[in-house]
Amino acid sequence: MTIWHPPELNPEQPKYKALADAMATAIAAGELQPGQKLPTHRHLADRLGVTVGTVTRAYAEAEKRQLIESRVGSGTYVRSYNSTEFAIGEPLPEEIVDLSYSIALNVDQAGQLAEDLASLSGNRPLLKQLLNYQTPGGLLRHREAGLQWLQMTGIDSGDLERLLITNGGQHGFHTATAALCRAGDTVLSAGLTYPGFSLVAQQMGLRHIGIESDSDGVIPEALNTACLRFKPRLIYLNTRVNNPSCEQTSAERIDQLAEILQRHQVWVVEDDVQGCLLDASQPSFANRHPEITLFVSGTSKALTGGLRVGYLLPPKPLLRAAASAIRSSCWMTAPLMVEIASRWITSGVASRFIIEQQRQLTQRHALVRQVLTGLDLHSVDYGLNVWLLLPEPRRGQEFCQSLERQKVMAKPSAAFAAGHFNALQAIRFCVGGDTSLPALEKALHIIQGELQQPGPEFDIAH
Ligand SMILES: Cc1ncc(COP(=O)(O)O)c(C=O)c1O
CATH class of the missing domain: 1.10.10.10 (Winged helix-like DNA-binding domain superfamily/Winged helix DNA-binding domain)
Structure with a gap:
C-alpha cells in the first residue's frame, strides 16, 4: 500500500x-x-x-x-463511494434500508405526474408558453399558486409582489444568501443545522458560526453574544422544525430573537422546507417579523424532491437583489416543473398528499416510540426525521458505521455541525422516503440491538 x-x-x-x-x-x-x-x-x-x-x-x-x-x-x-452520499436516487440493493436522507413518503406522486403529463400533452398553446423564457420570478399564475402554497402551509404574511419562484429550497436560501453576503462575511445558524446551508457558506467563502440551542431553538443570550462578537450578516434558521434535532421555536422565543436581530441589523433566512409538512399554526419569523425575514419554502418534503420547485419571500427592499441572484444563477426555474407543482397546489392534490403523509407519519412515529421506548428521542408529529441522542460511550460516527454493516443507513450528528460547533453524539434517521413499514420496523430493531452493544474501546492517545 x-x-x-x-x-x-x-x-x-x-x-x-x-x-x-x-x-x-x-x-x-x-x-x-x-x-x-x-x-x-x-x-x-x-x-x-x-x-x-x-x-x-x-x-x-x-x-x-x-x-x-x-x-x-x-x-x-x-470514504467509500458505496456510502449513501453517492447512492441517493440510485437503486440500492434490496436488503439495505436507507434512512439517511430526509425524503417525502411515496404516496403515488408518480401516478399523479403521469396524469398531468397526459393532460398537458394535449394542450399545445400551454406547452408553447412553458417552453418560453419567463421573468426570473416566474409566470403570474405560477406565483399565484405559490402564494396559495404559502397560505396553505400557514404563511399568511406573503404578497404576490414579493414572491419569487426558485429551483427548490436549497436554491431559495442560496439565493437569499447570495443577495445579502459577500465573501468574508459572517453567517450564523443553529449549531446543529441542515448541511446544505453549511455548503453554501463554504462555497461563498463565508465564516459560519453555530449557536447553542435549547429545546425552544437558538438561545437568545448566545445569539446576542455572537452578534456582538462576529457582526454577522444573517442567521439561517429552521424555526418550525430544526433539521436535524427537531426543536420547534415558540412565538415568545421568535420575538426575543427578533428583538436581538433587529438591534444588530441581522437578517433572518427562514428555511421552512421541512416545516411546511407540519401543523400550519406553528409560529414563524415570516408571519411575526416579515420585515427582517427572507422566507424560504419548497415542495420537496411535502410533495416530492424531484420537482425542484420552491418559493422565496424576501422583504420588499431586498426584492431586486434576490431577483438578480436568481437571474445570475439560473435565470429562471423550469416552467414545466412549476406548472406541475402549481396544478397540484391549485387542484387540491398537494393538500391530499400532505394529509396522507401526515397520516402515515403519525403511524411511523408511533412505531419508533414503541420499538425505541425509553430512549432520548426527538421528533415532531408529521415530521420526516427522528433525532436519537446516544448513550455514553457511543459516538455518532462509529454507531452509523456499525448500523451500515447491518445494512441500515443513518446520519451521525457530526454531519450537521455548523463550522466548528461541538456536536452532541447523536444520529438522525428519516421515517419517510420509499421505506416500507416492515422495513422500517426491521431497521428500528437493528438500531435498538446496536444500542445494547457496549460500544468501541477507544485507543489511548500517545
Ligand atoms: C431544512 C432543509 N432545507 C432544504 C432542503 C433541500 O430542499 P430542496 O430539495 O427543496 O432543495 C432540505 C432537504 O433535506 C432540508 O431538510
Missing part, C-alpha cells in the same frame, strides 16, 4: 484547512482512492513539519466534509 504524501500546503490558509483542502483535491483527482488508509497523525505531522494537533484538526475537518472516516482502533480511511 502506498502512503499518501501531501503537496506543499497553501501558506495563505490556516494549516489545518490547507491540509483538509489538499485531501479534498487529492480525492477529486484520484490520488487518494476510496477505502485507502491515510497516514497516522504523527507521520503526517513529521512530514509536513506541523504539530500533531494541526493534523488532528485537519482530519476532523475532512471528516466533517465527509471525505474521510475514522474507524476505531484501525485508523483513518478515505
